[in-house]
């Protein structure tokens with residue numbers, strides 16, 4: 184697939200025709216094409232604990248989706264759109280598409296192949312990935328499955344500074360080319376479904392591959408995790424989140440890596456300015472898919488003011504609520520350089536493993552390509568505020 188150059192000048196059309204031609208042979212897509220149907224099917228397939236874990240705060244998730252609905256694309260005609268340019272450059276890294284896989288932890292509760300299936304699908308579609316610290320497979324194994332696909336490592340800043348430094352060193356050695364520090368999860372939010380189900384995957388040892396394989400983590404234990412998993416899990420729960428973290432400590436990380444550092448979970452323009460002050464290389468505007476603060480603003484509603492505050496000094500990425508190609512267009516038009524896709528690829532993973540992730544990615548990219556062309560654009564670089572109208576302004 185990669186050699187076939189998945190993002191051809193007519194990617195969307197090629198994908199459409201592939202599906203329609205299969206239809207002539209009596210085959211229909213096995214995976215639901217609409218994200219809403221995909222979610223329904225995945226949720227029905229998963230165990231209640233796993234689908235409960237995927238959920239977030241209903242009102243914040245709804246806000247994320249509604250914010251996209253308030254912005255609408257104004258298509259332009261006859262501007263020559265036979266060739267489309269979807270690639271972009273961020274921090275001197277070439278992204279084939281303005282889309283990355285969001286870091287999502289503990290994928291073993293979704294599918295036995297977990298992050299390996301996702302990494303293979305990222306490779307076959309040439310979509311960059313961001314690996315969670317809390318992955319079910321080690322960052323080294325995932326790197327191998329991802330081959331030469333662009334990859335970044337997401338860091339949960341633990342209470343053990345040596346462990347943080349070790350994670351960063353391992354990521355550097357395994358070809359991860361940026362460190363994404365997640366700021367919005369210094370504690371886990373009040374997650375009603377998980378609490379109702381009395382379910383936290385880590386306590387069952389899920390999602391701890393990077394910890395259990397880490398020399399610094401292992402040194403802190405009297406017995407290796409294989410011998411005494413209960414104590415290892417307890418040590419993990421003691422250290423893995425660090426609510427004492429403050430801006431000043433970001434300089435520690437700066438000293439420990441030459442990789443670009445990108446802060447994930449920014450929602451206020453003053454925090455974006457603070458990131459610039461601290462010499463950070465990029466930010467991700469995100470409300471964590473509505474999983475942390477019930478009643479928080481939609482991530483998309485936070486984007487314009489942050490774009491203004493950052494004033495092009497560092498790249499801005501966006502996530503929380505991306506479901507279709509048109510959502511990508513809207514986030515880019517509002518000033519993001521690229522977006523992260525979260526739950527939709529996990530729904531694909533739940534239903535069809537690697538193939539499911541691949542199909543979800545092929546579909547959203549085909550949709551993006553066609554929607555871009557039909558809106559009158561031959562390059563994502565042409566998207567700007569004039570692409571959109573805000574039909575229902577915020578109260």
Ligand SMILES: Cc1cc2nc3c(=O)[nH]c(=O)nc-3n(C[C@H](O)[C@H](O)[C@H](O)COP(=O)(O)O)c2cc1C
Nearest residue numbers: 237285286287288315365471472502503504525526
């Ligand atoms: C099940 C689940 C686990 C997640 N785990 C992580 C994680 O380990 N690290 C992180 O930075 N973000 C994590 N996120 C947040 C995503 O990276 C992303 O911000 C969010 O899913 C985007 O919203 P969307 O799902 O609406 O696309 C997780 C999200 C979900 C749904």
Ligand SMILES: O=C(O)C(=O)c1ccccc1
Nearest residue numbers: 288289317368390471474
């Ligand atoms: O569940 C999450 O949203 C999340 O970000 C997380 C936090 C700790 C470990 C794994 C995932």
